[in-house]
Structure formats: C-alpha cells, structure tokens
Amino acid sequence: MGIRSLGQQGIVFAVFAVLFAVFAATLPGFLSTSNMLTLLQNVAVLGILGLAMAIVVIGRGIDISLIAALAVPPGLVLQMVQDGHSLPASLAAAFVLTTVFGLVNGWLIAYAEVPSLFTTLASGLFLAGLGQAALFKLDVVQWSPGLEGFEKLGQGNLFGIPMPIVMFALFCIAVAFFLRRTRLGAYIYAIGDNPNGARVTGIPTRPIIVLQYVLAALIGFGAGLIMAASVNSMPTRIFNSTLIYDVILVVVLGGIGLSGGRGGVLNVVIGTLLIGTMLNGMTIMDVSYSGQNLVKGVVLLAAVIADSFLNPRNEETAQQGDI
Amino acid sequence: MTRSGSGRTLLKTMLFGLGLTAAAASPVLAQKGLDEPFQGAFKEALAGKTVAYVPVAMNFDLTEGWFAGVKKELEPYGVKVVVRDPNWSTNAGAQAVTTLISEKPAAIIIHNPDVQTYAKLLQRAENEGIYIIQINMGSSYRSSAFVGANWIEIGERDTEAVVNFCKGKSNKIAIVQGALSAAASAYTLKGVENVLAKNPDIKVVSSQAADWDAAKAKAITQTVLKQNPDLCGIVGFWDGMDIGTAAAVKEAGLTGKVWVSTSGGGERRGACDLVKSGAFDLDLSYDVPTQAEQMAGMIKWLVSSGVKPGSVKGSMYTTLIPITKENAASDTACWNLSDLKK
Numbered sequence: 001m002g003i004r005s006l007g008q009q010g011i012v013f014a015v016f017a018v019l020f021a022v023f024a025a026t027l028p029g030f031l032s033t034s035n036m037l038t039l040l041q042n043v044a045v046l047g048i049l050g051l052a053m054a055i056v057v058i059g060r061g062i063d064i065s066l067i068a069a070l071a072v073p074p075g076l077v078l079q080m081v082q083d084g085h086s087l088p089a090s091l092a093a094a095f096v097l098t099t100v101f102g103l104v105n106g107w108l109i110a111y112a113e114v115p116s117l118f119t120t121l122a123s124g125l126f127l128a129g130l131g132q133a134a135l136f137k138l139d140v141v142q143w144s145p146g147l148e149g150f151e152k153l154g155q156g157n158l159f160g161i162p163m164p165i166v167m168f169a170l171f172c173i174a175v176a177f178f179l180r181r182t183r184l185g186a187y188i189y190a191i192g193d194n195p196n197g198a199r200v201t202g203i204p205t206r207p208i209i210v211l212q213y214v215l216a217a218l219i220g221f222g223a224g225l226i227m228a229a230s231v232n233s234m235p236t237r238i239f240n241s242t243l244i245y246d247v248i249l250v251v252v253l254g255g256i257g258l259s260g261g262r263g264g265v266l267n268v269v270i271g272t273l274l275i276g277t278m279l280n281g282m283t284i285m286d287v288s289y290s291g292q293n294l295v296k297g298v299v300l301l302a303a304v305i306a307d308s309f310l311n312p313r314n315e316e317t318a319q320q321g322d323i
Numbered sequence: 324m325t326r327s328g329s330g331r332t333l334l335k336t337m338l339f340g341l342g343l344t345a346a347a348a349s350p351v352l353a354q355k356g357l358d359e360p361f362q363g364a365f366k367e368a369l370a371g372k373t374v375a376y377v378p379v380a381m382n383f384d385l386t387e388g389w390f391a392g393v394k395k396e397l398e399p400y401g402v403k404v405v406v407r408d409p410n411w412s413t414n415a416g417a418q419a420v421t422t423l424i425s426e427k428p429a430a431i432i433i434h435n436p437d438v439q440t441y442a443k444l445l446q447r448a449e450n451e452g453i454y455i456i457q458i459n460m461g462s463s464y465r466s467s468a469f470v471g472a473n474w475i476e477i478g479e480r481d482t483e484a485v486v487n488f489c490k491g492k493s494n495k496i497a498i499v500q501g502a503l504s505a506a507a508s509a510y511t512l513k514g515v516e517n518v519l520a521k522n523p524d525i526k527v528v529s530s531q532a533a534d535w536d537a538a539k540a541k542a543i544t545q546t547v548l549k550q551n552p553d554l555c556g557i558v559g560f561w562d563g564m565d566i567g568t569a570a571a572v573k574e575a576g577l578t579g580k581v582w583v584s585t586s587g588g589g590e591r592r593g594a595c596d597l598v599k600s601g602a603f604d605l606d607l608s609y610d611v612p613t614q615a616e617q618m619a620g621m622i623k624w625l626v627s628s629g630v631k632p633g634s635v636k637g638s639m640y641t642t643l644i645p646i647t648k649e650n651a652a653s654d655t656a657c658w659n660l661s662d663l664k665k
C-alpha cells in the first residue's frame with residue numbers, strides 16, 4: 001500500500017532520483033558542482049514560469065498567455081533603452097504594461113466569466129501581436145549600452161551561484177510564503193478546491209482571481225528579464241515556441257492537478273529538476289534532437305501512466321473533470 | 324545677258340542659301356539630343372508592375388532588409404512591391420503563394436521555409452507567366468533566378484577557421500546547429516563535414532540542434548563547456564542564435580580561448596558589434612543590402628527582357644564578407660536597417 005500513497009509528486013521524484021543516479025554513475029563529470037549549477041541555471045527560467053503557472057492552476061485556471069508576458073514587456077524594456085529612454089523609465093513602462101495585461105486577463109476571467117483557457121489564448125496572441133506590430137522593430141531585440149550592468153541579473157554570480165538560480169530560489173521562497181503563509185494564498189487554495197463553496201463562505205473570489213493573473217503576468221515579466229539578461233537579447237519570437245507546453249508539463253508533472261486546489265512550490269521544483277536532469281544528461285551524451293524528444297516522451301508517458309494506475313479516476317475527478 | 328544675270332543671281336541665292344543653311348544648321352545639331360532606343364521600353368516594361376515578396380516571416384533583420392532594399396531599387400520605376408507575411412507558418416505561406424498566382428504579379432520573391440513545400444507551386448507560377456526569384460533558401464524547383472548564400476561554403480569556411488585556431492590545442496570542437504527541419508542548417512552541416520573529413524584529428528564533442536533559439540544555444544554550450552573546459556572552437560549556424568553560444572563562452576571566462584564562428588545577414592548590431600566585443604571571432608556575412616540589389620537587378624533584367632518565365636534559369640550565389648576584428652569597426656562591413664529604410 002505504501003506505493004499507492006506516493007502520489008504523482010512521489011513518482012516523479014522517484015523517476016528523477018533514478019535518472020539522477022544513473023547519470024551520476026555513468027556520465028563522468030555529471031555530478032560535479034559546476035555541472036549541477038549549469039543544470040539548475042538552464043532550467044531556472046522554466047522553473048520561475050512554472051511558479052507563475054502554479055499560482056493560476058492551483059486557483060483552478062490556466063494561463064496560456066504566460067509566454068507573451070515573458071517576451072513582450074522585457075522586449076519593451078530593451079527596445080525603449082535602445083531608443084534612448086532611461087532604464088528605470090523603461091522598466092516602469094513595462095511594469096505598467098504587464099500589470100494592465102494581468103488585470104485585463106483577470107477581469108475577463110473573473111467578471112466576464114470567459115473560461116481561462118480561451119481568454120489567455122486570445123490575450124496572449126493579442127499581446128504578442130501588439131509587440132510585433134507596434135513595439136519592436138525586429139523579432140530579436142538586441143542589448144544596448146544603456147543596459148550596462150543590468151545583464152548581471154542573468155549572468156552574474158552570488159557567492160559562486162549563478163544569478164538565475166538565486167532568482168529562482170528567491171521566487172520560490174516568495175511564492176511559497178504567499179501561498180502557505182498569507183490569507184490571500186489560502187483563499188486561492190479554497191477557490192481552486194471549490195469556487196462556489198469559497199464564495200459562500202465570504203471569500204472575495206473575483207478580486208482574488210484577478211490577483212492570480214496579475215501575479216502570474218508579473219512573475220512572467222521577471223522571468224523574461226532574467227532570460228533577456230542571460231542571453232543579451234530578447235528573442236520575442238519565443239512566443240511561437242513550445243515553451244508553454246514545457247511550463248504546463250513542469251506543473252502537471254510535478255503533481256499540481258489541473259483540477260485545482262492541490263500542490264505547491266515543492267511540486268514545481270521537483271518537475272523542474274526532472275526536466276533539467278533529462279536535458280543536461282542528454283546534452284552531455286550528445287543525444288540527437290529527435291532522440292531527446294523520444295526519451296522525453298517516453299519518460300513523461302511513463303510518469304503519467306504510473307500516476308493513473310496508482311491514482312485512478314474517482315468520484316471527484318468524474319464530477320469536476322480534468323484536462 | 325538676262326540669262327547670265329539670272330544665272331548669277333541663282334548662284335548667289337544658292338550660295339547665300341547654303342551659307343544660311345550651314346550657319347543655321349550647326350547650332351541646331353548641337354541642341355538636338357539622341358534618343359536612347361531602349362530606356363523607354365525598359366521604363367514601360369517596369370511601370371505599374373507588381374512584385375510580391377513572401378518571406379518566412381517579417382520582423383527580423385534579413386527579411387526586413389531584403390524588403391527595404393528591393394523597394395528602394397524598384398519603387399522609383401513605378402513598381403509596386405507588396406509583402407505577404409506568413410509569420411513562420413508554412414501553410415500560410417503556401418496559401419499566400421497560391422493566391423498570388425491568381426493575382427498575377429510580374430515576379431514573386433520567395434524565401435522558402437524548406438526545399439519541398441513550395442516547389443510545385445513555384446513551377447505552376449512560372450508556367451502562368453510569373454518570374455520566381457528565390458532568396459537564400461532554394462526549393463527543389465529551380466526557377467528563373469536564385470539569389471543567396473552558399474550554405475555549404477559557409478559551413479566549410481566557418482569550420483576551417485575553427486580548425487585553424489585549434490592547431491596545437493585540444494582539437495575538441497562543438498557544433499551548434501539550427502533547426503533540424505531547415506535545409507540551410509543541413510547544408511551548412513554538410514560543409515562542416517566536408518572540412519572535418521579532411522581533418523581527422525579534430526574531435527566533435529557535441530553536435531546539437533538549438534532550433535535557432537539563443538536560450539537553447541546557451542544552455543547547450545554551457546553544458547558542453549563544463550564537460551570539456553579545453554574546447555577550442557564552436558561552429559554556430561546563425562549569429563542571431565549564437566549570441567547565446569557566445570554568452571555561455573563569456574560566462575565561462577573563455578572568450579578568446581574558444582573560437583566562435585558563425586554566419587548571418589551582417590546587420591550592425593547583430594554582427595559587427597558582436598565581433599567587436601569579442602563575442603564572435605568570425606561572422607560570415609551574406610550582406611543583405613547586396614542581396615536585395617541583386618534580386619532587384621534580376622527583376623529589372625527579367626521583366627525588361629520579356630523572356631518566358633522558367634525558360635532561363637540561373638543562380639547568383641552571394642559573395643560572402645568575412646567579418647573579423649580587422650573590419651568589424653569599418654563603416655562598410657555591416658549595414659543598418661534604419662539607414663536602409665530611409
């Protein structure tokens with residue numbers, strides 16, 4: 001019975017542990033401190049996005065527009081600085097844009113009651129289109145001298161630990177504190193678990209839902225800044241990539257159910273570690289691109305199948321449905 | 324008497340007339356120009372024509388540069404240059420070409436996403452009387468003109484530079500490819516292989532596709548450098564992506580110790596500035612403004628010649644400009660999009 005109570009989080013952690021042990025035993029240099037830091041650094045942005053998605057998913061929503069929030073506001077910062085504006089002014093403008101974007105998302109979902117999937121699908125397209133049509137001259141917004149020093153956010157070190165990892169850790173602590181230690185965080189769990197019940201007990205559900213999307217957009221903005229600083233440019237075309245699926249994967253794989261109300265920061269960390277370990281190990285082994293996709297697919301399928309064997313659909317999922 | 328008198332008068336008149344004619348004729352000759360017989364027909368052939376442009380997507384240095392350059396060359400002759408932007412969607416691109424065939428522009432400039440998708444459509448277009456100019460990425464159908472980089476040559480020259488630099492060092496190199504589905508990436512890889520076949524002592528420790536994505540290129544390069552700190556060179560396939568490759572090299576503190584070769588369109592911020600900063604050691608540029616001029620030149624020639632589309636076929640491979648520390652600071656090695664648009 002022990003394995004039955006493991007849950008998805010436990011299964012994924014076990015998969016991660018096995019993979020990690022195999023790589024550590026077979027790949028020379030895998031276990032070195034510097035490679036561990038590289039591993040973490042390479043998935044830090046993905047992890048931060050996972051945190052943003054987690055906040056929304058726990059509240060029984062989904063935010064497909066996250067990649068637009070990652071790409072467009074930081075792109076705006078780079079573009080404005082390139083055009084001669086000061087860094088603080090550019091950051092402020094992008095912050096306002098992100099907040100407004102989150103508010104619109106939240107308002108549509110909470111007050112107009114449009115399903116979150118469709119709302120964010122459309123609003124993400126809108127924001128990405130706005131960026132391409134009106135804000136940027138080119139898809140890849142290049143670094144400019146006015147940003148001198150800002151690249152430390154993505155390339156610097158703190159006590160030997162690369163900045164993206166430090167930022168991921170800080171985001172983890174902040175989101176964990178918010179979800180577990182504040183009243184607003186508890187409300188999000190309540191809404192995710194049972195929205196109608198939450199409303200009946202007097203929780204201001206609509207403003208809380210708006211807050212979720214604003215927070216998600218702002219965290220996305222932060223992740224985008226770290227990414228831009230890390231590669232000295234903002235490739236805004238990333239909106240067209242499959243990154244959003246990776247983010248959902250990290251969240252769901254980590255064990256945050258799409259039906260809401262479950263999971264937390266730890267799940268995101270575990271999901272991120274699994275993806276990071278797979279990517280790093282396969283890069284060291286120089287596995288071909290298609291080979292990597294194959295392995296990724298098999299591992300994910302295995303995790304999902306194991307989960308549905310160990311945690312069969314029950315009354316609750318039958319009533320609420322899941323994705 | 325009368326006869327002789329009248330005869331003399333006649334002679335006088337004639338002489339006078341001749342003198343008058345001569346005096347009058349010479350300035351008339353100087354003022355009257357010579358009509359160049361061909362320019363009128365040329366202008367007539369071009370005026371009011373439409374040239375359509377279907378890139379894989381707008382909004383990046385190459386495609387924006389080509390568009391601006393072609394417009395600058397053709398618009399003064401009354402040619403309308405229209406763009407259909409499929410924004411990275413192969414489907415949308417094929418649809419755009421299909422619609423264009425029925426709209427019958429004089430010529431279509433095509434930037435192929437791969438070698439197969441548009442091939443049949445391009446053939447149909449030329450059969451319908453539309454000249455097809457292919458830019459940088461050719462399809463399996465050979466049309467009236469191809470203007471573009473020779474990817475095999477790019478792969479060879481980039482790799483030769485790395486191999487040269489590696490002499491006497493570890494001989495370990497890494498390759499950062501583009502997207503696997505892109506023929507440009509596969510052709511470049513072939514060029515890399517050609518050089519490696521001649522240098523069996525060079526060891527490729529990593530050859531991965533980064534999907535033209537700077538963040539992915541950085542992640543791959545970081546891992547490779549941790550694993551092989553004595554790496555001596557990296558062959559990258561596009562400067563827009565290799566900005567990530569270079570960032571990883573810089574973070575590892577290996578700038579100058581690891582040679583980074585790459586290629587691109589030669590836009591100042593994306594190429595010269597990065598070579599100057601030491602991020603790239605060699606950036607082979609296919610100079611976008613020159614390519615644009617050559618495409619416009621081909622269109623002028625084809626449209627004015629009146630040859631049947633598809634009856635002549637030729638290529639115009641771009642002469643590459645190697646951008647290194649020596650010429651990165653010059654005014655001519657790179658170009659500015661904003662200047663080209665003026």
